[in-house]
Amino acid sequence: MNQVDYLRISLIDRCNFRCLYCMPEGTDLEYALQQNLLTHAELLTLINEVFVPVGFTRFRLTGGEPLIRPGVVDIVRAIAALPETQDLSMTTNGFLLADLAQELYDAGLRRINISLDSLEPETFDKIIGHRGRSRWQQVWDGIQAAYRVGFNPLKLNVVVIPGVNDQEVLDLAALSLDREWHIRFIEFMPIGNASLFGDRGWIASEELRQQIRDRWGLTEGEVRGNGPADVFRIPGAKGTLGFISQMSECFCDRCNRMRLSADGWLRPCLLNEDEQIDLKTALRSGVPTAQLRAQVRKLLQLKPEINFKQRDSGTQSGAYSRTMSQIGG
Ligand code: SAM
DSSP states (O other): OOOOOEEEEESOSOOSOOOTTTSOTTOOOOOOOGGGSOOHHHHHHHIIIIITTTTOOEEEEESSOGGGSTTHHHHHHHHHTSTTOOEEEEEEOSTTHHHHHHHHHHTTOOEEEEEOOOSSHHHHHHHTTOOSSOOHHHHHHHHHHHHHHTOSSEEEEEEEOTTTTGGGHHHHHHHHHHSOEEEEEEEOOOSSOTTTTTTOOOOOHHHHHHHHHHHHOOEEOSOOOSSSOEEEEOTTOSSOEEEEOTTTSOOGGGOOEEEEOTTSEEESSTTOOTTOEEHHHHHHTTOOHHHHHHHHHHHHHHHHHHHHHTSSOOOTTSSOSSOHHHHOO
Protein backbone atom coordinates (compact mmCIF):
# COMPACT_ATOMS: atom_id res chain seq x y z
CA MET A 1 0.00 0.00 0.00
CA ASN A 2 1.01 3.58 -0.59
CA GLN A 3 1.45 5.88 2.31
CA VAL A 4 -1.86 7.61 2.92
CA ASP A 5 -0.91 11.27 3.21
CA TYR A 6 -3.44 13.01 0.96
CA LEU A 7 -6.70 14.47 2.24
CA ARG A 8 -9.46 15.71 -0.03
CA ILE A 9 -11.42 18.31 1.84
CA SER A 10 -14.90 19.27 0.74
CA LEU A 11 -15.49 22.90 1.67
CA ILE A 12 -19.19 22.90 0.92
CA ASP A 13 -21.64 20.32 -0.41
CA ARG A 14 -23.55 22.82 -2.56
CA CYS A 15 -22.66 23.55 -6.14
CA ASN A 16 -23.64 26.21 -8.66
CA PHE A 17 -23.81 23.48 -11.34
CA ARG A 18 -25.94 20.35 -11.38
CA CYS A 19 -23.87 17.99 -13.50
CA LEU A 20 -26.02 15.13 -14.56
CA TYR A 21 -23.56 12.47 -13.39
CA CYS A 22 -22.87 14.14 -10.07
CA MET A 23 -26.24 15.56 -8.97
CA PRO A 24 -28.75 13.83 -11.23
CA GLU A 25 -31.91 15.78 -12.01
CA GLY A 26 -34.86 14.67 -9.95
CA THR A 27 -32.73 13.37 -7.09
CA ASP A 28 -33.67 14.99 -3.88
CA LEU A 29 -30.37 16.26 -2.57
CA GLU A 30 -30.29 17.06 1.07
CA TYR A 31 -27.72 19.71 1.76
CA ALA A 32 -26.00 20.03 5.08
CA LEU A 33 -27.34 22.92 7.09
CA GLN A 34 -25.02 25.87 7.42
CA GLN A 35 -24.50 25.15 11.12
CA ASN A 36 -23.43 21.62 10.32
CA LEU A 37 -20.58 22.62 8.05
CA LEU A 38 -17.15 22.55 9.62
CA THR A 39 -16.20 26.11 10.40
CA HIS A 40 -12.91 27.56 9.21
CA ALA A 41 -11.55 27.22 12.76
CA GLU A 42 -12.75 23.61 13.16
CA LEU A 43 -11.23 22.65 9.85
CA LEU A 44 -7.89 24.09 10.85
CA THR A 45 -8.03 22.41 14.24
CA LEU A 46 -8.64 19.07 12.55
CA ILE A 47 -5.81 19.64 10.08
CA ASN A 48 -3.34 20.84 12.72
CA GLU A 49 -4.20 18.54 15.57
CA VAL A 50 -5.46 15.42 13.86
CA PHE A 51 -4.46 15.07 10.20
CA VAL A 52 -0.95 16.53 10.18
CA PRO A 53 0.17 14.55 13.26
CA VAL A 54 -0.95 11.25 11.69
CA GLY A 55 0.96 11.99 8.48
CA PHE A 56 -1.25 13.96 6.08
CA THR A 57 0.77 16.59 4.25
CA ARG A 58 -1.10 17.06 0.98
CA PHE A 59 -4.51 18.63 0.74
CA ARG A 60 -7.03 19.22 -2.02
CA LEU A 61 -10.00 21.54 -1.63
CA THR A 62 -13.12 20.42 -3.39
CA GLY A 63 -16.88 20.29 -2.97
CA GLY A 64 -19.69 20.74 -4.07
CA GLU A 65 -18.08 23.81 -5.53
CA PRO A 66 -15.25 25.11 -3.33
CA LEU A 67 -15.35 28.61 -4.82
CA ILE A 68 -18.83 29.24 -3.41
CA ARG A 69 -17.62 28.64 0.12
CA PRO A 70 -17.45 32.02 1.85
CA GLY A 71 -13.88 32.78 2.88
CA VAL A 72 -12.35 30.24 0.50
CA VAL A 73 -9.29 32.43 -0.09
CA ASP A 74 -8.66 32.68 3.67
CA ILE A 75 -8.90 28.90 3.98
CA VAL A 76 -6.37 28.50 1.16
CA ARG A 77 -4.04 31.01 2.82
CA ALA A 78 -4.24 29.29 6.20
CA ILE A 79 -3.54 25.80 4.85
CA ALA A 80 -0.82 26.98 2.47
CA ALA A 81 0.94 28.70 5.38
CA LEU A 82 1.27 25.55 7.49
CA PRO A 83 4.89 24.41 7.52
CA GLU A 84 3.78 20.80 7.12
CA THR A 85 1.79 21.43 3.94
CA GLN A 86 3.73 19.90 1.07
CA ASP A 87 1.02 20.30 -1.51
CA LEU A 88 -2.25 22.21 -1.76
CA SER A 89 -4.57 21.99 -4.73
CA MET A 90 -8.18 22.60 -5.68
CA THR A 91 -10.82 21.03 -7.93
CA THR A 92 -13.35 23.52 -9.25
CA ASN A 93 -15.86 23.90 -12.05
CA GLY A 94 -14.13 27.18 -12.92
CA PHE A 95 -17.31 29.27 -13.13
CA LEU A 96 -16.11 31.80 -10.55
CA LEU A 97 -12.44 31.40 -11.29
CA ALA A 98 -11.79 34.34 -13.61
CA ASP A 99 -12.25 36.80 -10.72
CA LEU A 100 -10.60 34.65 -8.08
CA ALA A 101 -7.60 33.09 -9.83
CA GLN A 102 -5.11 35.80 -8.86
CA GLU A 103 -6.29 35.99 -5.24
CA LEU A 104 -6.09 32.22 -4.87
CA TYR A 105 -2.61 32.20 -6.34
CA ASP A 106 -1.49 35.00 -4.06
CA ALA A 107 -2.90 33.09 -1.10
CA GLY A 108 -0.61 30.17 -1.93
CA LEU A 109 -2.60 27.87 -4.20
CA ARG A 110 -0.44 26.57 -7.05
CA ARG A 111 -2.26 23.59 -8.51
CA ILE A 112 -5.75 23.54 -9.85
CA ASN A 113 -8.03 21.03 -11.62
CA ILE A 114 -10.94 22.42 -13.58
CA SER A 115 -13.83 20.31 -14.80
CA LEU A 116 -14.54 20.82 -18.49
CA ASP A 117 -16.65 18.09 -20.03
CA SER A 118 -17.24 19.69 -23.41
CA LEU A 119 -15.96 22.32 -25.81
CA GLU A 120 -19.43 22.78 -27.24
CA PRO A 121 -21.49 25.24 -25.22
CA GLU A 122 -24.74 23.41 -25.88
CA THR A 123 -23.41 20.03 -24.75
CA PHE A 124 -21.67 21.69 -21.83
CA ASP A 125 -24.88 23.31 -20.60
CA LYS A 126 -26.75 20.05 -20.97
CA ILE A 127 -24.16 18.25 -18.84
CA ILE A 128 -24.12 20.91 -16.13
CA GLY A 129 -27.93 20.99 -16.06
CA HIS A 130 -28.18 24.64 -17.08
CA ARG A 131 -30.87 26.33 -19.11
CA GLY A 132 -30.64 29.93 -20.24
CA ARG A 133 -27.55 31.91 -21.18
CA SER A 134 -24.68 29.51 -21.71
CA ARG A 135 -22.13 29.19 -18.94
CA TRP A 136 -19.41 27.72 -21.12
CA GLN A 137 -17.63 30.98 -21.95
CA GLN A 138 -17.34 32.02 -18.32
CA VAL A 139 -15.75 28.69 -17.46
CA TRP A 140 -13.39 28.98 -20.42
CA ASP A 141 -12.44 32.49 -19.25
CA GLY A 142 -11.77 31.03 -15.81
CA ILE A 143 -9.44 28.44 -17.31
CA GLN A 144 -7.59 31.09 -19.31
CA ALA A 145 -7.28 33.29 -16.23
CA ALA A 146 -5.81 30.42 -14.21
CA TYR A 147 -3.33 29.73 -17.00
CA ARG A 148 -2.30 33.39 -17.19
CA VAL A 149 -1.88 33.68 -13.46
CA GLY A 150 0.55 30.76 -13.57
CA PHE A 151 -1.21 27.74 -12.10
CA ASN A 152 0.99 24.80 -12.90
CA PRO A 153 0.09 22.08 -13.43
CA LEU A 154 -3.27 23.11 -14.77
CA LYS A 155 -5.45 20.06 -15.24
CA LEU A 156 -8.77 19.76 -16.99
CA ASN A 157 -11.08 16.93 -15.86
CA VAL A 158 -13.41 15.35 -18.40
CA VAL A 159 -15.97 12.72 -17.44
CA VAL A 160 -16.64 10.86 -20.67
CA ILE A 161 -20.26 9.85 -21.18
CA PRO A 162 -21.24 7.72 -24.16
CA GLY A 163 -23.60 9.52 -26.49
CA VAL A 164 -23.12 12.85 -24.73
CA ASN A 165 -19.50 14.01 -25.07
CA ASP A 166 -17.53 10.98 -26.26
CA GLN A 167 -17.37 12.39 -29.80
CA GLU A 168 -15.22 15.22 -28.42
CA VAL A 169 -12.41 13.12 -27.01
CA LEU A 170 -9.97 14.04 -29.79
CA ASP A 171 -10.82 17.75 -29.61
CA LEU A 172 -10.32 17.74 -25.87
CA ALA A 173 -7.09 15.76 -26.16
CA ALA A 174 -5.88 18.33 -28.71
CA LEU A 175 -5.92 21.01 -25.98
CA SER A 176 -2.72 19.41 -24.68
CA LEU A 177 -0.84 19.96 -27.97
CA ASP A 178 0.10 23.63 -27.75
CA ARG A 179 -0.44 24.45 -24.11
CA GLU A 180 0.94 22.94 -20.97
CA TRP A 181 -2.50 21.72 -19.99
CA HIS A 182 -3.09 18.26 -18.64
CA ILE A 183 -6.33 16.71 -19.79
CA ARG A 184 -7.67 13.89 -17.64
CA PHE A 185 -10.36 11.57 -18.88
CA ILE A 186 -12.39 10.05 -16.05
CA GLU A 187 -14.61 7.00 -16.31
CA PHE A 188 -18.05 7.79 -14.97
CA MET A 189 -18.61 6.11 -11.63
CA PRO A 190 -22.09 5.04 -10.59
CA ILE A 191 -22.04 6.24 -7.03
CA GLY A 192 -25.28 7.42 -5.54
CA ASN A 193 -26.67 7.41 -9.09
CA ALA A 194 -26.25 3.84 -10.30
CA SER A 195 -29.08 3.78 -12.79
CA LEU A 196 -28.25 7.08 -14.45
CA PHE A 197 -26.89 5.89 -17.78
CA GLY A 198 -28.10 2.31 -17.66
CA ASP A 199 -25.39 -0.12 -18.67
CA ARG A 200 -23.71 2.31 -21.08
CA GLY A 201 -22.45 4.68 -18.44
CA TRP A 202 -18.73 4.63 -19.02
CA ILE A 203 -16.15 4.03 -21.69
CA ALA A 204 -12.98 2.12 -20.86
CA SER A 205 -9.93 4.39 -20.96
CA GLU A 206 -8.13 2.01 -23.29
CA GLU A 207 -10.80 2.66 -25.93
CA LEU A 208 -10.14 6.40 -25.68
CA ARG A 209 -6.39 5.87 -25.81
CA GLN A 210 -6.78 3.82 -28.97
CA GLN A 211 -8.71 6.66 -30.65
CA ILE A 212 -5.96 9.09 -29.70
CA ARG A 213 -3.18 6.67 -30.71
CA ASP A 214 -4.79 6.22 -34.13
CA ARG A 215 -4.83 9.99 -34.65
CA TRP A 216 -1.48 11.17 -33.24
CA GLY A 217 0.26 8.27 -31.52
CA LEU A 218 0.69 8.18 -27.77
CA THR A 219 3.71 7.73 -25.57
CA GLU A 220 3.52 6.69 -21.96
CA GLY A 221 4.19 9.92 -20.09
CA GLU A 222 7.20 10.50 -17.95
CA VAL A 223 4.94 12.11 -15.35
CA ARG A 224 3.75 9.70 -12.74
CA GLY A 225 1.31 11.69 -10.66
CA ASN A 226 0.52 11.08 -7.02
CA GLY A 227 -2.93 9.96 -7.89
CA PRO A 228 -4.76 7.31 -9.80
CA ALA A 229 -4.25 8.70 -13.31
CA ASP A 230 -2.20 6.83 -15.90
CA VAL A 231 -0.37 9.58 -17.73
CA PHE A 232 0.42 9.61 -21.47
CA ARG A 233 1.53 12.21 -23.97
CA ILE A 234 0.88 12.85 -27.64
CA PRO A 235 4.37 12.94 -29.17
CA GLY A 236 5.60 16.53 -29.16
CA ALA A 237 2.68 17.85 -27.12
CA LYS A 238 3.31 20.38 -24.36
CA GLY A 239 0.74 18.90 -22.00
CA THR A 240 -0.21 15.36 -21.05
CA LEU A 241 -3.25 13.11 -21.12
CA GLY A 242 -4.30 11.31 -17.95
CA PHE A 243 -6.76 8.46 -17.66
CA ILE A 244 -8.59 7.69 -14.46
CA SER A 245 -10.01 4.25 -14.94
CA GLN A 246 -11.71 3.30 -11.75
CA MET A 247 -14.31 1.22 -13.55
CA SER A 248 -12.10 -0.74 -15.92
CA GLU A 249 -9.10 -1.11 -13.62
CA CYS A 250 -8.58 -1.43 -9.90
CA PHE A 251 -6.02 0.98 -8.52
CA CYS A 252 -6.79 0.46 -4.85
CA ASP A 253 -3.19 -0.59 -4.22
CA ARG A 254 -2.11 2.95 -5.23
CA CYS A 255 -4.71 4.70 -3.12
CA ASN A 256 -3.12 7.35 -0.95
CA ARG A 257 -6.12 9.37 0.16
CA MET A 258 -9.06 9.89 2.45
CA ARG A 259 -11.94 12.31 2.14
CA LEU A 260 -13.34 14.80 4.63
CA SER A 261 -16.87 15.94 3.85
CA ALA A 262 -18.03 19.51 4.41
CA ASP A 263 -20.00 18.35 7.45
CA GLY A 264 -16.99 16.66 8.95
CA TRP A 265 -17.28 12.95 8.08
CA LEU A 266 -13.98 11.28 7.35
CA ARG A 267 -14.39 8.63 4.68
CA PRO A 268 -11.58 6.12 4.26
CA CYS A 269 -12.45 5.19 0.68
CA LEU A 270 -14.75 6.80 -1.87
CA LEU A 271 -16.71 3.58 -2.07
CA ASN A 272 -17.00 3.02 1.64
CA GLU A 273 -19.79 4.46 3.72
CA ASP A 274 -19.78 2.07 6.64
CA GLU A 275 -16.47 2.97 8.26
CA GLN A 276 -16.83 6.77 8.16
CA ILE A 277 -16.08 8.75 11.31
CA ASP A 278 -18.10 11.80 12.33
CA LEU A 279 -15.25 14.09 13.39
CA LYS A 280 -17.34 17.25 13.60
CA THR A 281 -19.80 15.91 16.15
CA ALA A 282 -16.94 14.48 18.18
CA LEU A 283 -15.08 17.79 18.10
CA ARG A 284 -18.17 19.76 19.09
CA SER A 285 -18.92 17.36 21.95
CA GLY A 286 -15.51 18.07 23.41
CA VAL A 287 -13.79 14.79 22.51
CA PRO A 288 -10.06 15.56 22.88
CA THR A 289 -8.19 15.76 19.58
CA ALA A 290 -5.75 13.12 20.91
CA GLN A 291 -8.66 10.69 20.89
CA LEU A 292 -9.63 11.70 17.35
CA ARG A 293 -6.05 11.15 16.25
CA ALA A 294 -6.19 7.64 17.65
CA GLN A 295 -9.42 6.97 15.75
CA VAL A 296 -7.98 8.25 12.50
CA ARG A 297 -4.80 6.17 13.02
CA LYS A 298 -6.99 3.11 13.46
CA LEU A 299 -8.88 3.92 10.28
CA LEU A 300 -5.56 4.30 8.44
CA GLN A 301 -4.60 0.81 9.57
CA LEU A 302 -7.89 -0.60 8.38
CA LYS A 303 -7.77 1.20 5.04
CA PRO A 304 -6.00 -1.46 2.95
CA GLU A 305 -8.61 -3.99 3.95
CA ILE A 306 -11.46 -1.55 3.39
CA ASN A 307 -10.12 -0.65 -0.08
CA PHE A 308 -10.00 -4.17 -1.40
CA LYS A 309 -12.56 -6.18 0.50
CA GLN A 310 -15.31 -3.64 0.44
CA ARG A 311 -14.77 -2.30 -3.03
CA ASP A 312 -18.06 -3.66 -4.30
CA SER A 313 -20.09 -3.31 -1.14
CA GLY A 314 -18.92 -0.44 1.00
CA THR A 315 -22.38 0.11 2.37
CA GLN A 316 -24.57 -2.33 4.22
CA SER A 317 -27.76 -0.83 2.91
CA GLY A 318 -26.84 -1.86 -0.63
CA ALA A 319 -27.10 1.68 -2.03
CA TYR A 320 -24.93 4.69 -1.38
CA SER A 321 -26.78 7.49 0.32
CA ARG A 322 -24.45 10.27 -0.80
CA THR A 323 -23.58 11.35 -4.32
CA MET A 324 -20.16 12.55 -5.37
CA SER A 325 -21.06 16.19 -4.79
CA GLN A 326 -22.06 15.43 -1.22
CA ILE A 327 -19.03 13.31 -0.41
CA GLY A 328 -16.58 15.72 -2.02
CA GLY A 329 -15.35 14.38 -5.34
N1 SAM B 1 -17.41 21.37 -8.34
C1 SAM B 1 -16.07 20.96 -8.56
C2 SAM B 1 -15.89 20.47 -9.98
O1 SAM B 1 -16.82 20.53 -10.74
O2 SAM B 1 -14.79 20.07 -10.31
C3 SAM B 1 -15.52 19.97 -7.55
C4 SAM B 1 -16.38 18.82 -7.15
S1 SAM B 1 -16.65 17.61 -8.40
C5 SAM B 1 -17.57 16.43 -7.45
C6 SAM B 1 -15.06 16.88 -8.58
C7 SAM B 1 -14.84 15.97 -9.75
O3 SAM B 1 -15.63 14.81 -9.62
C8 SAM B 1 -15.23 16.58 -11.08
O4 SAM B 1 -14.13 16.52 -11.96
C9 SAM B 1 -16.35 15.70 -11.57
O5 SAM B 1 -16.33 15.61 -12.95
C10 SAM B 1 -16.04 14.39 -10.90
N2 SAM B 1 -17.22 13.54 -10.75
C11 SAM B 1 -18.39 13.84 -10.16
N3 SAM B 1 -19.25 12.79 -10.20
C12 SAM B 1 -18.59 11.79 -10.81
C13 SAM B 1 -18.92 10.45 -11.14
N4 SAM B 1 -20.11 9.96 -10.82
N5 SAM B 1 -18.00 9.70 -11.75
C14 SAM B 1 -16.78 10.20 -12.05
N6 SAM B 1 -16.40 11.46 -11.77
C15 SAM B 1 -17.28 12.25 -11.16
